[in-house]
Amino acid sequence: MEDVRRTIDWVNGAIEIIDQVALPGEYRTLRLTTVDELIDAIRRLAVRGAPALGGAGALGTALAAFAHDDPAAVRADAERLANARPTAVNLSWGVSRALSRLGDGPDAVLAEALALLDEDERLNQEASARAAELILERCPRRPLRLLTHCNAGRLATVGWGTALGVVWHLHAAGHLEHVLADETRPLLQGARLTAWELAEAGVPYRVLPDSAAAAAMARGMVDCVVVGADRIAVNGDVANKIGTYGLALAAARHGLPFVVVAPSSTVDPELESGESIVIEERALEEITTISGIPVAPPGTKVFNPAFDVTPAELITAVVTEKGPLVP
Numbered sequence: 001m002e003d004v005r006r007t008i009d010w011v012n013g014a015i016e017i018i019d020q021v022a023l024p025g026e027y028r029t030l031r032l033t034t035v036d037e038l039i040d041a042i043r044r045l046a047v048r049g050a051p052a053l054g055g056a057g058a059l060g061t062a063l064a065a066f067a068h069d070d071p072a073a074v075r076a077d078a079e080r081l082a083n084a085r086p087t088a089v090n091l092s093w094g095v096s097r098a099l100s101r102l103g104d105g106p107d108a109v110l111a112e113a114l115a116l117l118d119e120d121e122r123l124n125q126e127a128s129a130r131a132a133e134l135i136l137e138r139c140p141r142r143p144l145r146l147l148t149h150c151n152a153g154r155l156a157t158v159g160w161g162t163a164l165g166v167v168w169h170l171h172a173a174g175h176l177e178h179v180l181a182d183e184t185r186p187l188l189q190g191a192r193l194t195a196w197e198l199a200e201a202g203v204p205y206r207v208l209p210d211s212a213a214a215a216a217m218a219r220g221m222v223d224c225v226v227v228g229a230d231r232i233a234v235n236g237d238v239a240n241k242i243g244t245y246g247l248a249l250a251a252a253r254h255g256l257p258f259v260v261v262a263p264s265s266t267v268d269p270e271l272e273s274g275e276s277i278v279i280e281e282r283a284l285e286e287i288t289t290i291s292g293i294p295v296a297p298p299g300t301k302v303f304n305p306a307f308d309v310t311p312a313e314l315i316t317a318v319v320t321e322k323g324p325l326v327p
C-alpha cells in the first residue's frame with residue numbers, strides 16, 4: 001500500500017481525511033478545522049462509507065466541543081453534523097457517543113472519539129474474519145471468486161474495511177482467485193475506490209458495469225456476493241448502496257450466497273424493519289452529467305436514490321464482529 005494512514009484521523013487539533021473525491025487520480029489528504037468544513041466534505045463524499053462516517057461524527061463532535069464554551073452551541077453543531085447525510089446510522093451513532101462525554105470537557109469528548117476510531121478498525125477485522133469463515137464454509141470452490149458493490153474497503157471505514165476486509169483475509173490465506181467489482185453508478189465508488197484499493201493490495205480484480213453483474217452470475221463467474229451496509233434493521237433488512245437489492249435478487253436466482261459484513265454499530269436497534277429507513281436522494285446532475293458533460297437533454301427529471309433496502313429473506317447472513325445473524 002502507498003500509505004497505511006487511516007481514512008479519517010485527528011492530527012494536531014484538526015480532522016484529516018483521505019480525499020476520496022480526488023482518487024484514483026490523486027492521493028491527497030484534506031485538513032478540516034471546522035464542523036462546516038466537515039459537513040461539506042461528508043456531503044461531497046470526500047469522506048464516505050458508513051463506518052468512516054461514524055468516525056467523522058465522533059471527531060466532528062470533538063471539534064465542536066473545542067470550538068464552543070457553551071454546551072448548547074456544541075449540541076447544535078452536533079445535530080447539524082448528525083443530519084449531514086440521513087441513511088448511514090453510524091454518523092448519528094458516532095455523534096451521540098462522543099457527545100455523551102460532553103459533561104467531562106472537550107478532552108473527554110476527543111478521547112471517546114479516538115477510542116471509537118481504534119475500535120472501528122478492530123471490529124471490522126473481526127467481522128470480516130468471521131464472514132470469511134462463513135464464506136469458506138458455504139462455497140466449496142477454491143480459489144474463490146467474489147463479487148462486490150460500491151466501496152466497503154478501508155476507505156469506507158476508519159481502517160481495514162468490511163466486504164473488502166473479507167477479501168484481505170481470503171487473499172492472505174491463498175483462497176481468492178479474483179474480485180469482480182461493480183463500477184457502482186452514478187458516482188463510481190467501485191471503479192474509482194474499490195479498484196484502487198485492490199490494485200494497491202495486489203489483489204486480482206475486474207471492474208464490470210452494474211448491469212453486467214447478473215450476467216456474470218449466469219455465466220458461472222461468481223461464487224459469492226459480499227457487500228457492506230449503511231443501516232441494518234433488527235429483522236435483518238439492510239440498506240446499502242443503490243443496486244445492492246438488484247444484486248441480491250440476481251444472487252437468489254442463481255443460488256449464490258449473499259453476505260453482508262458490517263460492524264455492529266451499523267445495526268439500528270430502534271429499527272424493526274427496513275421499511276422506514278430514510279433513503280438519501282442526491283442531485284440530478286449526478287445522473288444527467290458525466291464529469292460535467294451533459295448526457296441527457298436539458299430539463300431531464302431523474303430518480304437518484306443513493307441507497308436501497310434489501311429484504312432479510314434475500315440475505316444469506318449479516319455478519320458483524322459478534323458473528324453471523326442468519327435471518
Ligand SMILES: CSC[C@@H](O)[C@@H](O)C(=O)COP(=O)(O)O
Pocket residue numbers: 045048049050051088149150151152153156157161162163189227228229230240241242306
Ligand atoms: C463499509 S461501507 C458500507 C457502505 O457504507 C457502502 O457500501 C456504501 O453504500 C457507501 O455509500 P456512499 O454513498 O459512498 O457513502
